[in-house]
Amino acid sequence: MEQAASLPGYTLYAPANLTFSQKLPVVLWANGGCMAYGNRYRIFLSEIASHGYLVIAIGGVGPSTIEGGTEEGMPPPPKSTTAPTLSDYTQLGKALDWATAQNRNAKSPLHAKLDTRRVAVMGHSCGGLQAIAAAADPRVTTTVVMNSGVWNTGPGGLPGAPVTKASLTRMHGSVLYIGGDASDGAHENSRDDFGRLTTIPAIWAYPDGVGHGGTYFEQAGGSFGKVVVSWLQWRLKGDRAASSMFAGVECGLCGDTRWHVARKNIK
Template sequence: MKLAAAVAALTMGALAMADASATQTSQQAYEAMPDTTGTGPYPAVKRTDPGLPEHVLYQPADLSRLGRKKLGVLVWGNGACSDDGASVRFHLAEIASHGYLVIAPGRVLTGPGAPPRPRPQTPPPPGPLGIKTTTAQVAAGIDWALAENARQGSPFFGRIDPRLVAVSGHSCGGLQALEIAADPRVHAVIVHNSGVFKDGTNPIRGITIDKAALRRLHTPVLYIMGGPSDIAWPNGTDDFDRIDTVPAMLASLDVGHGGTFQDTNGGRVTPVDVAWLEWQLRGDEAAARWFRGADCRLCTDPAWTVRKKRID
């Protein structure tokens, strides 16, 4: 019996090491890929700005192509509340290519433009989780964008509609998005693979959000989850169950916690983000059909499972 237990333990350890190795290989492949410009009508670029040096911007490369169309603004909370503003660059560039200025806190730490960095050979030891970017840093993107919209001489002068402001984020960054969602300037919210920990159980140092934040929501909110294998599934589904003051939708694609951000143009989750933003911010009726009605586009896609409140 002891021998069987030892063999089982060794097998599980080998599988865990193989899984970690495959994840590292996948991450390395993603980091080696060039930036993308998105599929929208305004090819996007990733850049930094000296006026906001601790953030990474994604925007239409040629603002003159917008004509009279105004930019929307999306501020993004990075997964793990990390300081890598390029961690989901395909996803953010795709959104930007549809007429948005997307702002993520941190610097370019992975992919093109990233400085060389040593790669850890072993995973860090377990311990309390901490953050490298704060909710205030994410929200600073809104302040800066709206200030640039009003500043003569800025490339964004008069090009942003202050009514088209949204917040989103992944995992720990989704918690930051939920904190910022109470800001009256915010008019759309998307939470990826995240949800508020039940009160008293939050393991993340530097994040103080509790379930009461859900009562401060004032706009419709979309949760995009990765199915029951998503580590945030209990938190996200509990959030959805508790929300009773604003329209809410939970759309789940069974891909786990990491989503599809490293797939081409952000994969299958990204068009859902774009449609939600276009509906909530610009009132686009074609985009609304992704979500509204018993025969909504997500409702009839067998890859997705959907729950809704006050959406139809």
Template sequence: MKAISYIFLCLMLLSVPSFAQTVESRVIEKGGAGQHSAIMLKDASLPTHTIFRPSNIDKFTGKKSLPLIVWGNGACFDSPWEHVNFLNEIASQGYMVIATGVIPKETGEQVKERSTSAKLRAAIDWAVAQNANKDSGYFKKIDTKNIAVAGMSCGGLQALEVADDPRIKTLVVANSGIFIDAVRGNAMPMMPQLVKDDLKKIHTPTLYLLGGPSDIAYKNGMDDVEKINHVPVFVGNLDVGHGGTYAQPFGGDFAKVATEWFNWQLKGDKKAKTFFTGNPPGISNMQGWSFAKKNMH
């Protein structure tokens, strides 16, 4: 089934233009709080996904090109309508963010169709191709050596499912974790059926963002962290429950912590590194947050 869905996705992408062409765009929260005013858009060459990026990308080239973040949505929904503030805010900090699924409707209807983790790999494939395509507006503007895969809830499981991709430099698992007791017959549609042994395929530094004990994914996520012993892992908890802070203005605290992680892992920002490795880490200055870390220096 996975092979069929991936082939279908590839055929779909082949049927649209191979070069970037914006066909729909919208400004979220006046472009975000970062120094690079962002837009959310649909591209004709990638209609199966939603892109968030700085509106002006002229200066993002060479060593200053945009690191890439691909995102899986909560409930494996095929649209990032729950996370637009969060994703737009990260993009405004100087990132190319590609979320699975169609661009959310301005009128607010919720898209309840589901996606598979194949779309995360497809987003990376598209970005790599556009970066190498001289006819694309993204030619040499995407930093394909600095790629993160991330996701929330069911989307976090999708991120874990593709964690073995060698192109990935870091992994972010938000409000999620592999079930301690395997879920089969009652699984959510498109939910990856992972087991704890799948954690062994993670090959990058990993951040878990959880909503504290009231988060339905808390026990699963904390158990993941306990079992990950072969890569650096950091877990931050804010007791806001499973919904996180994604819908808050500019994505709330989850956007702030995620941005610090990306700034460290994808941009080599030394100040951002101390947010997680300092003694005490910078996250300890944020009200309400608790944390734990392993294999980090």
């Protein structure tokens, strides 16, 4: 985990050793609460990066007390999505602009080490709404919406994440919705989002006994970490072994009694 002088206001995660032949896909991350602390999800994001990804999280490194812990429940939707906010979904696209420039810059440590044609945009809670907003970017390959979904009533989004149900029609590539059970305040919103998706490969999955806080702060990101890494390995790297968790008549996640899984356009 580090910060780059040329990208203030963000935190980077990458394998410590960059001397390898395989290029790193790019993962863009938005925090719960639309926080501007890039180290908030350090455990979860470090696990992802360790599998060969450059992760760029919104926000600089805050006090160590911000890392891990518990996540508050999803807030009620505001009356306006134009109120002041700690971060904005447009920061995700700007992070990808930076990564693309670094990949082309012969003086950068990341020169020719990134695969900027393979990009995931992800986020938790409010960050999930920011991911949905950013998913309209044609450069995005896959979207991961975590403990989140567009509200069924009101404006739909939050400040920094001005989304409505119409935003779902602009998603492309593929999408994974992963969240908590009925105790998760975003559960019904995510269910409704998934129900509206018709044209792209999509999965909606949640385990029993997990709420809005997910498993981000458990070792290696807990069960969420395992599922998301497998999704990225499949959708960004074409890993057939990883695809078995989601695809096929007897997909691995489908056969796990702890999980509930619904799929569309996935064979």
